[in-house]
Amino acid sequence: MAQSAKQPQGREALLKSYNKRLKDDVKSILDNFMEIVKLGMVEDETQIARMTQVEEINFQMQVRSANMVRAAESLMKLVADVKQYLILNDFPSVNEAITHNSTIFKTKSLEADQKLMALRDDMASDLYELEEEFYSSIYKEK
């Protein structure tokens, strides 16, 4: 009972964490991209030397682009986790897949049995004729 009470909490916490990760990653991608675009603004009057400013912009761009890549990788990891969770816990689709497979297996076994019955009927009719032929020939005495 304690375990079943803990499970919903674990499940809810997990799904909340998925939501949080999603929001954080998307926000990170968007914010970093907008900052990168803002770096394109050229200021004529600066308090620091031009080369220093260039270096600063370059470094900032590298860091922000690395942040975007990290957020994108994290998002892809999240998608993989959600896919895994869906496969394991999406009962309607699992039920549908099981029902579908069961239907296919039952149909195929029915077909196999029908073919077997047809073969039996054909062989029975052929055997009837062969028996007639055999029992009215000289070979039955041997």
Added chain:
Amino acid sequence: MTSYLLISPLLRLFQPSFGLPPESRTRKMVFKVAYKSQASMALTELSKDKPANKQVEAHVAQFRQTLTSVETELAKQINYLTQVSTGQAHEGSSYNSQKTLQMAMHRLDHAKTRVNELEAIKNKHIQIMQQHQLQKQQGMQQQPQTL
């Protein structure tokens, strides 16, 4: 004034590996990625000597829209999971019907083996009969020669 942005590392970032292929009908995760991604196009346009501001804004708006749609789709899936998941393991299986099919295939194989045996017996008897007929013919040919 030329901008001092270094675009090439960023352009490498937003390659098609950013996206994923769409999933099945019930579990649809959609990452919409154009051949040239929208982010790289926006930055390419911005890096030109005379950037077309409208183009840049259009690409940035497209990028934001794509990101928003990705977020919406994922949130939908997570919301669906909160409604549907129970935390318990699914213990259903299709083993019953699978075993039935396996047994039906086994029956078919058995019938096939027996029919093949019957055919082998038939072929053997046909060979014996052909040999008898050959011997008879040879015997009949020898008799007129002796006469």
